[in-house]
Amino acid sequence: MKKILVLEDEASIRSFVVINLKRAGYEPIEAETGAQAFERIKENPDIRVALLDIMLPDIDGFEVCRRIRAADPQMGIIMLTARTQEMDKVTGLMTGADDYVTKPFSPAELTARVDALYRRMGGEHFDSGEMVQGPFKLNTRNRTLEKNGVRIKLTQVEYSIMKMFMDNPGKALSREDILNTVWGRDYFGELKIVDVNIRRLRIKIEDDSTNPTY
Ligand code: CA
Numbered sequence: 070m071k072k073i074l075v076l077e078d079e080a081s082i083r084s085f086v087v088i089n090l091k092r093a094g095y096e097p098i099e100a101e102t103g104a105q106a107f108e109r110i111k112e113n114p115d116i117r118v119a120l121l122d123i124m125l126p127d128i129d130g131f132e133v134c135r136r137i138r139a140a141d142p143q144m145g146i147i148m149l150t151a152r153t154q155e156m157d158k159v160t161g162l163m164t165g166a167d168d169y170v171t172k173p174f175s176p177a178e179l180t181a182r183v184d185a186l187y188r189r190m191g192g193e194h195f196d197s198g199e200m201v202q203g204p205f206k207l208n209t210r211n212r213t214l215e216k217n218g219v220r221i222k223l224t225q226v227e228y229s230i231m232k233m234f235m236d237n238p239g240k241a242l243s244r245e246d247i248l249n250t251v252w253g254r255d256y257f258g259e260l261k262i263v264d265v266n267i268r269r270l271r272i273k274i275e276d277d278s279t280n281p282t283y
Contacts, residue, residue: 070096073183074119076106076133077149078126082172086120086149089176094202094238095183103128110137118145118186121166131164138165145186149174200235203283205274207235216274226251227270 073090075097077083087097098113100106103125110116119137123130130148137144148169162169167189170182198210206215212228214221223231229251233242244263248256251263271278 070115071118071187072096072098072113072116074098074100074106074109074113074116074121076100076103076120076125076130077122078102078124079122082122082149085176086179089179090183092176092239093180093183102126103130103133106133107136110141117143117190118147118183120147120149120170120183122149123151131160134164134166143190145190147182147186200232202235202238205231205235205283207232214274221273223270223273226266227273230266230270231274 071094073095075083075086075090077086077099078101083099083101087099090097098109098116100109104127106119106121110119121130121133125133134146134148137146146166146168148166149172150169151172167186168182170179198208200207200209204217206218208214209232212223212225214223214228214231230247233247233250244260247263247267248260252258268278271281274283275281
């Protein structure tokens with residue numbers, strides 16, 4: 070899973086960030102102080118991205134950034150800056166942050182920044198042509214799907230639908246969206262085709278297709 074450290078001392082902002090990261094398919098790890106942030110990183114060496122608030126009860130976010138960077142040059146770091154502190158951006162980037170988001174930010178803005186950072190950091194995970202979510206592994210090179218290591222045979226259309234959902238973790242997709250993406254905007258058929266394919270896909274990927282969970 071894509072673990073993200075969320076260092077923010079204000080509980081309301083922290084839970085807002087956490088909820089939206091979860092919705093976007095990430096696994097947030099919370100910290101309220103700089104000291105806690107270092108502990109969480111030690112406990113979770115697979116954290117690859119950190120969101121750092123600046124004004125904290127102990128050491129400030131810049132110092133946290135500096136220390137994380139010194140220990141791990143690979144970590145993706147996004148500073149959560151306040152609009153009134155225009156200098157934060159510059160200082161943050163100077164101390165080794167990769168990006169910053171200005172408060173107040175929308176969920177879409179936040180996840181877009183995180184997604185973009187992950188893509189840029191990309192490396193092995195994205196270039197390998199493999200997408201992993203829960204029990205599923207989608208290989209985008211040979212267009213195959215595995216569930217818990219067992220191959221599931223999909224049609225090209227089912228594959229494209231599956232990929233679309235894995236590209237948009239936690240997001241509800243409309244029939245129109247799926248039709249436009251998978252069949253193309255000039256497709257001249259019925260929306261029903263989407264339902265039929267989703268039903269078939271459910272039979273293949275769900276533990277119980279009448280009570281779908283994925
Ligand atoms: Ca704060």
